[in-house]
Amino acid sequence: MSEPRVHGIVLCGVGGQGVLSLAQIVLEALRRTGLFTLQSEIHGMSQRGGSVHAQVCYAEVPLSSPIIDEGSAELLIALEPLEALRYVAMLRVNGHLVVSEEPQLDMDGYPPLADVYAALKAVRGAHLVDTEDLARRLNHRQAGGMVLLGLASTFLPVPNSTWREVIAQRFEPKGSLITKRNLAAFEAGRGLAPAKTGA
């Protein structure tokens, strides 16, 4: 029996960080898993270094609304800590937040970083990721997004092989080295997942 419940994922960050390409990977992976999917994105003026966000909805039944209501997202993937705070209220009570600790400070009035981290840590289900450190260890400057996706993937009903397939296809045009590095970053992210209990 198919459940009519709609599941929502919010992705956010700053223009240029790759929020929309990450959303497309998530969309494609869910779709290949046989789920009905829709993605909504807001760009345009926001390309110029402003806040960017996208939503991916999925369900076992056909969907018509590309956006979800506040308080109903299962997962928030944030490429930037301050941007994460803008969308926390999109999450359902038991939703997960996967967020990079790496700030994009080029804006006026960025709050003290300690306050931002404290606010994030106060969110139940928050997983703060030191993407900067991981990128250094992986020797891959732009690993952040893939690391976050790796961790986030553990909260989504997509087999690991499908994720790997979609990521590989996405980066294929850029060569095998870049594909390998992104897959490695994704796996590093998966390794950060908290140990599952029960399941």
Place this chain on the structure above:
Amino acid sequence: MMDGTLALGAEAVGCAAFDAGIKGAFGYPGTPSTEGFEFVEAMIRAEPEGRVAQWAANEKVAYDLALGVSYAGHRTLVTMKHVGLNVALDAYANSALTGVRGGLVLLVADDPGMHSSQNEQDSRRLAEFAWLPCLEPSTVQECYDFTLRSFELSEALGVPVMVRLVTRLAHCRAALTRQPTLTPTGLGVVPRESVQDWVLIPSNARHRYVELLAKQPRMLQELRAMNTLVAGTDRRGVVVAGMGRAYFQQLALEHPALAALPRLEIAAYPVDPALEAAFLAEVDEAYVFEEDYPVLEARLGLRGTCQIHGRLDGTISRTGELTPRQLKEALALETEAGKAPSSLDLPIRAPRFCDGCGHLDAFEALQEALKNLGHPEARVFGDIGCYTLAAQEPLSALHAVVEMGASISMAVGAALAGQTPAVAVIGDSTFGHSGLPALLTAVDASANITVLILDNRVVGMTGQQPSQALDQVERMVLGLGVPEAQVQVLAPLPKQHLVNVRAVEEALQYPGPSVLVFRRECIQSLRRGVLKAHDRDEKARLEQACCTPEVQP
């Protein structure tokens, strides 16, 4: 066939136009419509076979190009954003009278909530104004299906058909099921006996207007099947259109009780008044969920048969985007209490100039020159493009931004009214779009204005499409009659700052029209290599020209 093409709503329209067998696609970039043209352009580039895709200098030109293709007997698509239709309105409204030969479909993308626009006008009102049909999809698949249907309707009714999207749908990505692609076929040029239909001198236009009005009952008849009345047992009903239809459908899935509400689903305009009456007879009160203006709501309210709830009575906010939350609240459905919003004060992260953008150097030169001449408070007329960002803090360098091309004309008006200095700042693409006629008037009026044309060689903001005025701006300016001594091409680079400041000062002091072209390629297009092939070919051409001895005739 070909299930699963992932496409944005706007792209689905372009894809359908290709599959409908268009001969030509035209448009002017504008968020959120741009991807519609770009998608069909890519398809045409891959499989030209006599098809053309061409960006136009502005939306009116784009529309007229499409009308020309239709006149020649072929199917055609033209794309623009909502405010672009204002520019093309003369062509659009009058093409209702000429009618079409080959099917003509207009993709218009509205921007409720003004994500990337200066207003949130509703294009459905313009379709009604022009007495033309408008189809309004609510899903990506409908974007595709309705566009195919629009070509058939256009040819069956002999009029242009509008496909109206809003940002949420234009930028919604989903899998698409395509139909087989039709080969472009021609109906042949407008036949001799119909030529008078296309010559809108008053004696012909009067006939054509009568004939357009006479087509209205057939329009209703052709569109009737797209609008449906779903019966229910409740005395409360809903009217849903566009994203309102999509959001309601989703809610109904999660709240099966909503099926008891009689439902009027609108996907095509004009709406048959008999259908509206049949719906109203079923209900004592009705909720209207439509995106943008209260178009259906106002129509139903005028009948005065029942209470109508929507944007006009404050059930839904009067402005901004429709949201699923607004539907839930209107229908008194429970809303989920999610996580608490952050208590930290979150300053807005406003869009900003890219690091190293040449526009910044141009503005710095302008501001310093104005200060040096004792006009630090001078009002500067701006225009539409990335450079509009200069209106914000900390630059605050632009003091009016209204619509495409307004900078020059407003500066001329202010100058004629005695304002000195009168300065306009406009981009190269916007100059080609609608700055040209304004500058012609400036020259004719000998207006004391200084125009800065910020030439980044592309249409920067919408994704670095090539500018039609590529490297020609100064020749265009000279051709319009600006004296040669008053036209300068400058490089907006930090190391050129002093030279640039001096050039602006001189232009400001000249008591007539002067134009400074600040030319440096957009750093985003440079990074992507958008003009690389063009510049290489151009360089080769110049080298060839200088090394080949000229043969005198």
